[in-house]
Amino acid sequence: MNKTINQKAWFFVIPVFILVAFNAAIPLMTVVNYSFQETFGNNVFAWEGTRWFKQILISERFHAALGRQIAFTFIILLIQIPLGIGIALTMPKKGWGVPVCLILMSMPLLIPWNVVGAMWNIFALPDIGFLGHSLNGMGFDYNFTQQPGDAWFTTILMDVWHWTSLVVLLSYAGLNSIQPAYYQAAEIDGASRWATFRYIELPKMKKVLTLAILLRFMDSFMIYTEPFVLTGGGPGNTTAFLSIDLVKMALGQFDLGPAAAMSLIYFFIVLLVCWVFYNLMMKNEAQS
Amino acid sequence: MAKITLKDLSHSYLEKQNSNVDWALREVNIDWKDGGAYALLGPSGCGKTTLLNIVSGLLKPTKGKVLFNDKDITTLNPVERDIAQIFQFPVIYDTMTVYDNLAFPLKNRGLSESEIESKVKEIAEMLELTSTLNNRASGLTADGKQKISLGRGLVRSDVNVIMFDEPLTVIDPHLKWVLRSKLKELHQKINRTMIYVTHDQTEALTFADQVVVMHEGQIVQTGTPVELFEKPKHTFVGHFIGSPGMNILPCEIKNGEVNFSGQKILSHKTIKKSNFNKTQLGIRPEFINFSNNGIPVKIKRVSNTGRHKIIDTESRGGNIKILSNSSTEIPSGSAHITFNQKYTYVYEDNWIIE
Numbered sequence: 001m002n003k004t005i006n007q008k009a010w011f012f013v014i015p016v017f018i019l020v021a022f023n024a025a026i027p028l029m030t031v032v033n034y035s036f037q038e039t040f041g042n043n044v045f046a047w048e049g050t051r052w053f054k055q056i057l058i059s060e061r062f063h064a065a066l067g068r069q070i071a072f073t074f075i076i077l078l079i080q081i082p083l084g085i086g087i088a089l090t091m092p093k094k095g096w097g098v099p100v101c102l103i104l105m106s107m108p109l110l111i112p113w114n115v116v117g118a119m120w121n122i123f124a125l126p127d128i129g130f131l132g133h134s135l136n137g138m139g140f141d142y143n144f145t146q147q148p149g150d151a152w153f154t155t156i157l158m159d160v161w162h163w164t165s166l167v168v169l170l171s172y173a174g175l176n177s178i179q180p181a182y183y184q185a186a187e188i189d190g191a192s193r194w195a196t197f198r199y200i201e202l203p204k205m206k207k208v209l210t211l212a213i214l215l216r217f218m219d220s221f222m223i224y225t226e227p228f229v230l231t232g233g234g235p236g237n238t239t240a241f242l243s244i245d246l247v248k249m250a251l252g253q254f255d256l257g258p259a260a261a262m263s264l265i266y267f268f269i270v271l272l273v274c275w276v277f278y279n280l281m282m283k284n285e286a287q288s
Numbered sequence: 289m290a291k292i293t294l295k296d297l298s299h300s301y302l303e304k305q306n307s308n309v310d311w312a313l314r315e316v317n318i319d320w321k322d323g324g325a326y327a328l329l330g331p332s333g334c335g336k337t338t339l340l341n342i343v344s345g346l347l348k349p350t351k352g353k354v355l356f357n358d359k360d361i362t363t364l365n366p367v368e369r370d371i372a373q374i375f376q377f378p379v380i381y382d383t384m385t386v387y388d389n390l391a392f393p394l395k396n397r398g399l400s401e402s403e404i405e406s407k408v409k410e411i412a413e414m415l416e417l418t419s420t421l422n423n424r425a426s427g428l429t430a431d432g433k434q435k436i437s438l439g440r441g442l443v444r445s446d447v448n449v450i451m452f453d454e455p456l457t458v459i460d461p462h463l464k465w466v467l468r469s470k471l472k473e474l475h476q477k478i479n480r481t482m483i484y485v486t487h488d489q490t491e492a493l494t495f496a497d498q499v500v501v502m503h504e505g506q507i508v509q510t511g512t513p514v515e516l517f518e519k520p521k522h523t524f525v526g527h528f529i530g531s532p533g534m535n536i537l538p539c540e541i542k543n544g545e546v547n548f549s550g551q552k553i554l555s556h557k558t559i560k561k562s563n564f565n566k567t568q569l570g571i572r573p574e575f576i577n578f579s580n581n582g583i584p585v586k587i588k589r590v591s592n593t594g595r596h597k598i599i600d601t602e603s604r605g606g607n608i609k610i611l612s613n614s615s616t617e618i619p620s621g622s623a624h625i626t627f628n629q630k631y632t633y634v635y636e637d638n639w640i641i642e
């Protein structure tokens with residue numbers, strides 16, 4: 001077969017090329033640009049090489065923020081994934097309960113992130129907030145604006161409230177795609193409820209759960225708006241997660257070089273974890 | 289091992305039933321002997337899978353009873369009933385190896401490791417799965433997976449009944465033959481009651497000693513393959529079994545005489561009844577012969593299948609199919625045919641008049 005060769009076809013790619021350039025490549029390159037130089041404003045730059053990267057990598061402040069970030073992400077995954085699966089398992093499979101549950105579950109996902117932060121801020125205020133006031137009324141000494149433990153508790157509770165639904169909806173979709181014959185076969189094989197979950201439901205949910213974990217990892221690892229509105233990173237720096245710390249450095253202190261280096265390191269961590277995790281989860285798929 | 293009795297079994301998937309159509313099963317009565325090989329035959333949606341699921345305990349019947357060895361087990365679940373069932377599409381446990389898949393029903397019942405091993409190996413040998421025992425089950429082809437499903441059903445030696453729900457749908461034709469003869473062989477070897485659901489008449493007739501033909505939620509006839517062929521008790525059986533199916537022709541009955549397109553027809557028995565609803569004449573294409581006088585027909589088409597010829601003809605009373613040896617000379621244009629009296633039946637409202 002004779003293929004027509006016409007290099008002019010490349011012109012069709014131009015619009016998307018421009019679009020990607022302006023919304024991804026160029027901004028990223030300015031960050032790369034900043035990360036290797038010192039700037040004093042007025043477009044005056046001085047070459048710094050890898051100094052900012054070295055500085056960030058040994059900085060205790062960065063280590064602390066990264067530590068807090070890892071802890072936060074780990075805790076919310078540990079709560080949201082099992083809780084989400086659990087809720088999905090108990091949701092009705094037919095009847096009027098299905099739309100009711102689905103709508104209730106989608107609600108938190110539809111609320112803008114800063115509104116979630118503001119809602120929980122008011123909800124948790126120790127003196128007038130329903131949660132804060134009730135906890136204090138029950139005899140707990142609760143004040144999320146003063147006590148780091150309480151601030152963490154509130155932030156995690158807020159994230160669980162906001163995002164568990166996503167895991168629920170994905171798991172529910174995964175569960176619904178299982179053919180009834182699988183349950184019938186398990187029943188006849190005498191499988192216990194646990195074995196049915198372990199050998200049928202969990203393997204069949206593997207793909208959606210991989211997706212859920214990836215999404216929740218990325219979103220929680222880059223979380224900014226909600227804790228910023230709720231605690232502003234405080235008290236002190238105790239809830240200053242990576243992105244909050246980054247914004248403080250870039251816009252608060254105007255340390256553009258180190259902030260740019262930190263952005264890139266941050267970006268590579270997210271990329272690396274996602275890549276490793278996805279490949280681990282999909283390793284067995286490829287074999288079969 | 290068990291004798292299975294179904295008593296006045298009816299089932300509906302709806303909360304309220306207004307007419308016959310709302311019932312998936314209507315007043316089914318069956319006696320299945322211990323150790324028999326039975327087939328449930330019928331088109332999709334006739335209620336055969338519903339019936340099977342009621343026997344296995346996956347469904348609770350709306351009305352009626354299920355008895356194993358005369359003991360009422362209607363309310364027991366599948367585990368308590370001690371049955372095995374194989375489904376239309378392969379059901380395997382993806383994350384387990386072939387060995388673990390086969391061992392799963394035994395493990396759940398608390399058998400010892402050595403017992404499990406010997407049984408799994410025996411079944412694997414029979415289904416030719418030995419070489420793949422340590423592979424992950426999810427990597428197998430569709431028929432490999434279905435063999436695992438079969439294996440999981442057959443691995444337990446103590447079951448009351450083994451049920452097959454169209455198990456060979458996904459298997460390719462060559463292997464279908466092999467597996468079907470395997471099942472037949474197995475039935476003779478372990479002598480356990482087996483129920484085989486299918487919409488394929490060849491499958492049903494070759495597997496079973498007794499075939500139950502179902503139509504719209506009812507059993508229309510139970511019998512050996514020969515009985516079903518030679519004397520269909522319902523026009524549906526005549527139509528569904530045999531290829532081509534029975535000719536069902538409109539007829540009139542007056543004073544015990546059967547009239548078809550103005551001709552008097554002799555049926556296998558004299559008719560004593562006098563008042564009739566819709567009456568029909570049934571004759572299989574195999575039992576029609578050409579003759580010098582009889583019913584005048586026009587030959588429309590002759591198709592030669594190699595072993596025999598199928599002749600499409602047109603008579604005043606309707607189209608008639610005739611089956612004859614491929615060596616038979618077929619008259620062209622118009623001809624006369626006669627029906628073999630022994631195999632000519634009269635049906636009222638689709639049920640045979642006897």
